[in-house]
Amino acid sequence: MEEVVVIVGAGPAGLATFTCLKQLNIPSIVLEREDCYASLWKKRSYDRLKLHLAKQFCSLPHMPYPPHTPTFVPRVEFIKYIDSYVEKFDINPKYNRSIESSNLVSGDFERYIAKFLVVATGENSKDFIPQIPGMEGFEGHILHSSDFKSGKEFDGKKVLVVGCGNSGMEIAYDLSNHGASTSIVIRSPFHIVNKEMIWLGMSLLSYLPLWLVDSITLTLARLIYGNLTKYGLHRPTRGPFELKVKLGRSPVIDVGTVGKIKQGKIKVCPEMTKIEKNNVEFNNGEIQQFDALVFATGYQSTTNKWLKVYELVAHEIYCTGLSRRGLAGVSFDAQKVADDIALILKSEKRQN
Ligand SMILES: Cc1cc2nc3c(=O)[nH]c(=O)nc-3n(C[C@H](O)[C@H](O)[C@H](O)COP(=O)(O)OP(=O)(O)OC[C@H]3O[C@@H](n4cnc5c(N)ncnc54)[C@H](O)[C@@H]3O)c2cc1C
Ligand SMILES: NC(=O)C1=CN([C@@H]2O[C@H](COP(=O)(O)OP(=O)(O)OC[C@H]3O[C@@H](n4cnc5c(N)ncnc54)[C@H](OP(=O)(O)O)[C@@H]3O)[C@@H](O)[C@H]2O)C=CC1
């Protein structure tokens, strides 16, 4: 099949790119490996999830949130917003199409030839679980954060959350709220802030230099949280916005986990060294028993597995949503990519 634009992935980035192209009268086709759009939000996120950034930073191109949407949009309302987006722009992705090489689509081995290929497969394409010696013999339940729905399934259980990014810190909070005896592995420094600080910082970034926004954010963080080193939480030497802008590392936006750590309701553990039956050993020599391990250890991209430029059957290749800037980055990329494709098509038309 010969197409003008093939978009791989029907997450917010793929849907936004389709829409921006459509507004410019450029047809495109969206291919999705799952059986639905926005699969990360529909199938691979936990119940209590809310957007961490205020809605002004999280809308998709050409459609604002409906009036009365809460400032920090809950997961279900975000999904409803995406549903309306898909309906409004009449987007019909082709489902169960997993791209396995840049010129083949799995299943019936359909083949698409496109002038432009847009990679919108997201930064959370594949779960990452580190190999810990002995983990194959663990006698409890092991899961990745993307399969975690709610702490209510763990009431009365001893649960270890591995990883202290936004997922791990929020899942630990949820587990503890639901009566699980909760511990969390924290092995590296990270910034802990709250969503108001991020909102303020994001707004100030339009007027003030990065270092000053970081300095204001850190002053507020110190006032609110105090010194957390005695609880095993250390801050990096570089500021939270500098790390986000330069390295794409997100600060952790506290949902109440720090309070629970201070009260001793969530126990902080160092790096794990090995697992034996239900026992987990840590690098301070301590051994503890657990019923479940939740690996909130992040994701890997899979693009390198299928995207091989030498076998490419498109003239131009673009990426949307792969620059670690969340939904704001998704919208920005989609618009830029669509504008660029429009420009190329126009200049080709003029030449012909
Ligand atoms: C738990 C969680 C919470 C988050 N919260 C926020 C937030 O509050 N604010 C924010 O700005 N960002 C947040 N993010 C970041 C998030 O990645 C983006 O918000 C957004 O989902 C990115 O959209 P995307 O379309 O780039 O990727 P995704 O939503 O991951 O969509 C990519 C799509 O591509 C499909 N796909 C992947 N590989 C293939 C293939 N080979 N063939 C076909 N299809 C494929 C996937 O199935 C998926 O449907 C969060 C991320 C996570 C994990
Ligand atoms: N409401 C929201 O807006 C939410 C947003 N998100 C976003 O989704 C993205 C993914 O977040 P998340 O799922 O938390 O993944 P991240 O990649 O952000 O975090 C992974 C964590 O796992 C740790 N880790 C990895 N390997 C090991 C190991 N062997 N032992 C101990 N710890 C380990 C990492 O620590 P180390 O640094 O030491 O490697 C890090 O703390 C982020 O951009 C995040 O901001 C996630 C949840 C909610």
Ligand SMILES: O=C(O)C(=O)Cc1c[nH]c2ccccc12
């Ligand atoms: O949730 C994430 O990881 C995001 O990437 C959203 C985001 C974009 N810019 C930011 C600045 C500070 C904290 C989170 C984000």
